[in-house]
Amino acid sequence: MTGNVGEILDFLSKAQDIALFCHTNPDGDALGSTLALALALEKAGKQVSLYCDCAVPKKYTFLKGSEKFSFPTKTAHEAAISVDCSSLDRLGKCTKCFLASRKRAAIDHHASFERFTDTCFVDGKASACAELVFEVIKEMDMLDAEIAALLFGAIVTDSGCFAFSSVTVNTHIIASELMSYGIDAADIIYKVYKSTDIDRFRLKSRILQKAQFFEDNSVAAIVFEAEDFAATGTSLEQTEGMINELIDIDSVKVAYALSEVAPRNFKLSIRTKSPINAAEIANCFGGGGHVNAAGCRVNGFKEDILEKIVKLARDRL
Ligand SMILES: [Mn+2]
Structure with missing residues (x-):
């Protein structure tokens, strides 16, 4: 305090x-x-x-x-x-x-x-x-x-x-x-x-079916790309909360949502189950937050970022 x-x-x-x-x-x-x-x-x-x-x-x-x-x-x-x-x-x-x-x-x-x-x-x-x-x-x-x-x-x-x-x-x-x-x-x-508009519902179903799982389903990631927003008429603000669908899966200990803000510039949201510290992972990229929910901005290609964040999660499992 x-x-x-x-x-x-x-x-x-x-x-x-x-x-x-x-x-x-x-x-x-x-x-x-x-x-x-x-x-x-x-x-x-x-x-x-x-x-x-x-x-x-x-x-x-x-x-x-x-x-x-x-x-x-x-x-x-x-x-x-x-x-x-x-x-x-x-x-x-x-x-x-x-x-x-x-x-x-x-x-x-x-x-x-x-x-x-x-x-x-x-x-x-x-x-x-x-x-x-x-x-x-x-x-x-x-x-x-x-x-x-x-x-x-x-x-x-x-x-x-x-x-x-x-x-x-x-x-x-x-x-x-x-x-x-x-x-x-x-x-x-x-x-x-609870309330959601139909466009956000379409974005959610599109993204969740492409969810990726790593480390024996203990790490999960979803990626929102410009084409997903364009196809559903949505924007970054409508991604809020979708990451919770991943962290709610029994086996998942670390969940990521990577959202494209500009070419090669992503907003990364992190959710964890204790004792894994989300803020500590966000810190690696200059971000911050809470023990179980944190975020940051990351530059790079999505494949490279995914590789990096999966490793950060693996090191903490
Ligand atoms: Mn707050």
């Missing part, structure tokens, strides 16, 4: 113009946490700006206020907070505006957090960044039904709907307090975990 909720409250109380930044390729935790904090700060009379370096994935546009995210036009703010970012480069093209702001803070829950601000509130044991944002907002006494729905959506995303080993007693205590605001928890879970 780095820093505490008091440091963030003190930081927020001293600023009027506050910019909130979530990471590139945002997920439900980054978006829900950032939007909840924004609502609480607006209720407290602050002027709030919301930044992300790419568009909100269609899947998460149900989160109230998601249309408020933009790319920074102002060069600097009085205060800036990064949400759910384990390192500065996770801010992507927003990094410059973040660094230009006079005071900076970070709220995060990655064990691999690399300290890049003076003020921090980081707990690598929280299942979602939203657990920490919940504490901040509760201390501000600003919880309400809208904020509760956003935080619940964030926790549901990062906790695998309360199924991951990162889930603690505290995760459930927070979730139950959020439900007490009368939110439609089942509907939020449906939107985050």
